Structure formats: C-alpha cells, structure tokens
Amino acid sequence: MQGSVSSSSLLAWVCWKLGVDLGKVDYRHTSQICPNCGAHTGQKYLSEHEHKCPECQYEINRDVAAAKVICHRGVTAAFAYRRAN
Ligand SMILES: [Zn+2]
DSSP states (O other), X not given: OOOOOOHHHHHHHHHXXXXXXXXXXXXXXXXXXXXXXXXXXXXXXXXXXXXXXXXXXXXXXHHHHHHHHHHHHXXXXXXXXXXXX
C-alpha cells in the first residue's frame, strides 16, 4: 500500500534536495496591489485581465502583476529572515 504525499510536502522535499530556500507568503490581495509602486488599486472583476495602476500608470497582465507581488513578498521575507538569523 502506497502512502499519499501532499504537494506542499513534495515541494518542501524538492527544495531541500536542491538546497533552495522555501517560504510561505501571504497570497491575499495580490491582484489589488501595483507591483511597480505598491499602491492599492482595488478589487478587480474576473473579467479584467489587465492591471492598470492609476498612481504610476503601470500596465501589465493581472496574473503577471500578482506573481510579481508574490515574488516581492517572498524576497522581502527572505531578506528579513536572513537579517534576523
Ligand atoms: Zn503603480
């Protein structure tokens, strides 16, 4: 009988095996923040596919914008962790 492996534990193992840091970030509201200037741009409808910042005029695909916000949060958390340890 085979045991099941969750995707998060598999990812943790792969990162450990490769010597890559793994951390978790807050995924909430990532589509409501401008990755260029950090301004809150408000909730978007699912039909809105473009991020258009009224503050800095930055335009990009909304999913790419959300990914950039997640990346920024991860890098910020990693630097904060390394400074503290
Ligand atoms: Zn902006």
